[in-house]
Amino acid sequence: MNITLNGKPYAVRANASVTSLVSQITGRELASNGQPADGQRLGVAVARNSEVVHRSHWHGTALAEGDDIELVTAIQGG
């Protein structure tokens, strides 16, 4: 299944959850509440088709073919 991740085509398995995508990209293991299993802070957010998906909903949100996902974090600025 193909989605767009941060403006580029990206392949995920069918019905993958937002949690699995974030986990895959960040290399961090995530609990079902979206928090990192190591107890640290994750510092990223997800928008799906221009709507923010709250962390607590990541686990229950399945990606769909053609979804446009933005995964953002804090960088130097301002």
Next chain:
Amino acid sequence: MTETTALPAGLGTDTDRLVIDGVALSSRLIMGTGGAPSLDGLGAALLASGTDLTTVAMRRYSPAEKGSLFQLLVDNNIRVLPNTAGCFTARDAVMTAELAREALETHWVKLEVIADEHTLLPDAVELVVAAEHLVNRGFKVFAYTNDDPVLALRLENLGATAVMPLGSPIGTGLGILNPHNIELIVSRASVPVVLDAGIGTASDAALAMELGCDAVLLATAVTRAQNPALMGAAFKHAVAAGRLAKAAGRIPRREHALASSAMEGRAEFL
């Protein structure tokens, strides 16, 4: 001025707290993080500056990025103030603020809606629209604004938590181009006023505080200085000095000289 005001205990020191949204900040220097060549160097400069609140930008996650700025701030107990830098419309700014709130778990946001890349000046119309939306969505809005007393008051009335007029355009280091407007903004504001943008060196920050600003926000002046950590320390002192000078009350400016030594009792030489 004929009245003397009781000075708050510890004025100019880290016990002279700026309280924003119920949070007592231990420093009146708010730092930006843009322009630093390395995360290590940035960390050293932030620590030297004594800042308690630091802005970050929100951008696409890149696995290739080395180290985490967010983690650096968390590790050093520095509160994070996400900004909406790079947004040209209210819609983008609101979306960016929502993502920042989600990612960084703070409802504080430095609202920045710029008109064009050449001047980086705030777009007043989009700024007002975005501020209204964000306040309605429960954000504490730190509004980066032009040095326009009318717009600053407008933002405050919309519910902005702090107004942040520019001294001069972002990154120019031209200092405070319209001190009169900054004084006017301060005199009418009942929310904290933070001088934001255009600071070039320590004396600019001292001036901002002398004009009555509650805090100063800067990035480039430190991150692109030849020695960022040293400049961070310089700004720490400058902000404290300006704060003290404002409280102490400067002498009036005079047209002619005023001798500080008495003329009477002088020796006469024949």
